[in-house]
Amino acid sequence: NAGVTQTPKFQVLKTGQSMTLQCAQDMNHEYMSWYRQDPGMGLRLIHYSVGAGITDQGEVPNGYNVSRSTTEDFPLRLLSAAPSQTSVYFCASSFSGGAGGDTQYFGPGTRLTVL
Amino acid sequence: AQSVTQPDIHITVSEGASLELRCNYSYGATPYLFWYVQSPGQGLQLLLKYFSGDTLVQGIKGFEAEFKRSQSSFNLRKPSVHWSDAAEYFCAASGGGADGLTFGKGTHLIIQP
Numbered sequence: 001n002a003g004v005t006q007t008p009k010f011q012v013l014k015t016g017q018s019m020t021l022q023c024a025q026d027m028n029h030e031y032m033s034w035y036r037q038d039p040g041m042g043l044r045l046i047h048y049s050v051g052a053g054i055t056d057q058g059e060v061p062n063g064y065n066v067s068r069s070t071t072e073d074f075p076l077r078l079l080s081a082a083p084s085q086t087s088v089y090f091c092a093s094s095f096s097g098g099a100g101g102d103t104q105y106f107g108p109g110t111r112l113t114v115l
Numbered sequence: 116a117q118s119v120t121q122p123d124i125h126i127t128v129s130e131g132a133s134l135e136l137r138c139n140y141s142y143g144a145t146p147y148l149f150w151y152v153q154s155p156g157q158g159l160q161l162l163l164k165y166f167s168g169d170t171l172v173q174g175i176k177g178f179e180a181e182f183k184r185s186q187s188s189f190n191l192r193k194p195s196v197h198w199s200d201a202a203e204y205f206c207a208a209s210g211g212g213a214d215g216l217t218f219g220k221g222t223h224l225i226i227q228p
Contacts, residue, residue: 043207092215103164
């Protein structure tokens with residue numbers, strides 16, 4: 001199993017540009033989520049999905065869009081990039097999210113810089 | 116509000132010495148608790164987790180953690196650190212719902228030769 005994969009690994013954008021961060025998992029997990037990691041802030045939840053067709057907002061959803069058309073994929077869209085979105089983005093998946101303390105598996109991350 | 120606190124931003128330990136990383140949580144009920152490690156430029160790897168039962172939890176790489184309900188703590192320990200343990204360590208908690216993990220801000224571990 002490849003686990004959780006993310007592309008690209010690095011990306012530089014100009015303010016106002018849009019892009020999609022890709023996330024895929026091959027573990028048949030129902031739950032997928034996106035976090036951002038900023039220095040001194042730990043990881044903060046952006047959006048999550050409990051299954052195909054179902055998404056919800058996390059702690060810091062503004063400026064981001066998600067959809068879940070398949071179990072395997074959970075892309076994160078930046079509609080109009082801003083310098084405040086410079087961060088490292090992690091995708092995670094698990095069988096049931098937090099239910100029962102289920103373990104979440106993390107991808108390797110995407111380092112995004114917005115100029 | 117739910118929160119996880121890691122009081123130490125940086126910790127420096129000599130190779131071969133013992134290690135303890137602190138973690139405190141604030142939740143309405145006892146949450147599920149996790150410790151993750153992040154090596155430079157890498158993703159997060161689960162070290163161990165606590166659900167219920169025995170309050171001393173064993174993990175990978177020789178780490179263990181002790182849950183203390185009275186102190187709302189879940190401290191991570193290792194009896195003898197190796198240079199390869201240098202990394203960022205995150206404590207995290209989950210209330211059992213679908214809203215993911217709440218992370219502490221992390222502790223950066225430096226190993227002195």
